[in-house]
Amino acid sequence: METNMDLMRIIQGKFARLSKGQKLIAEYILKHYDKAAFMTAAKLGISVGVSESTVVRFANQLGYEGYPELQKALQELIKNKLTTAQRIELASDYVEPNNALRGVLKSDIENIRATMEKISYSDFEGTVNSILKAKKIYIVGLRSSAALADFLGFYLNLILDNVKVVSYGISDIFEQVLNISEGDCVIGIGFPRYAVRTVETLNFAKSRGADVIAITDSLLSPLAAKADYALIAESNMASFVDSLVAPLSVINALIVAVGLKEKEKISKTFNELEHIWEDYQIYSYKKGTDVNKF
Known part of the structure; x- marks a missing residue:
């Protein structure tokens, strides 16, 4: 499957050659692909009145190894198009209301x-090297991705001294990135539905000759399209909430990798910070205090 939009055309093209049961599945998916994307093979079979094995054979007939691959293609097709209200409506098909904790975990x-299997280790190493050699590092992540951008910026600022987190504020996004130039590194973080300003910022950075890094969910993402290095992290949604667990894990790994390259520098930084934290009582206990008392 070259693109997920091809899926609907493939179903239509193969419809005449499908068995009676498979045609029922095809008709349901063509009409209700948004709901089918979050159904198990068994539940989809029940919905159309066929067996689970018929659903699996249907996926094979379309060229997939199994139903999970077909389901993944359906999810890729819709995840950037669903409104928050539609996500809430579909939540009951994806997460059991009385067992949300288990379902989300x-x-x-x-x-x-899935992230461990799909992420490019060469792009990861390229990202680390780009960060270390950059004159200045810009990090842009908007809306739900803002938390990830702030987290990455917080720790990189402790390791390096040339990091700027770009965010909504008094000044416009483009006023904050006006001085991007060759030799800089711009890290864009974005997941469906992608923030337009993040994409535009990466386009601007690319036009200025900066290294562009994308932390996103797919190589088909508009962020990845302009990136020199793309770190792909799965973010399949659980109801109306974007899953940022895998992206945060990738960011953690990125911070650790950069830190290990600058081990001597960060050791000195954190030794100084420990004294400052103790002198100004930043935390609720002092260094050397038995934390079990609290």
Whole structure:
């Protein structure tokens, strides 16, 4: 499947050659692909009145190894198009209301597992090297991705001294990135539905000759399209909430990798910070205090 939009055309093109049961599945998906994307093979079979094995054979008939691959293609097709209200409506098909904790944790575990399998280790190393050699590092992540951008910026600022987190504020986004130039590194973080300003910032950075890094969910993402290095982290949604667990894990790894390259510098920085934290009582206990008392 070259693109996920091809899926609907493939179903239509193969419809005449499908069995009676498979045609029922095809008709349901063509009409209700947004709901089918979050159904198990068994639940989809029940919805159309066929067996689970018929659903699996239908996926094979379309060229997929199994139903999970077909389901993934359906999710990719819709995840950037669903409104928040539509996500809430579909939540009951994806997460059991009385067992949301287990459902969401299982989903996040799967996101991390899939990320480990799909992420490019060469792009990861390229990202680390780009950060270390950059004259200035800009980090842009808006809306729900703002938390990730702030987290990455907070720790990189402790390791390096040339980091700027770009965010909504008094000044416009482009006023904050006006001086981007060759030799700089711009890290864009974005997941469906992608913030337009993040994409535009990466386009601007690319036009200025800066290294562009994308932390996003797919190589088909508009952020990845302009990136020199793309770190792909699964973010399959659990209801109306974007899953940012796998992206945060990738960011953690990025911080650690940069820190290990600057081990001597960060050791000195954190030794100085420990004294400052103790002198100004930044935390609720002093260095050497038995924390079990609190």
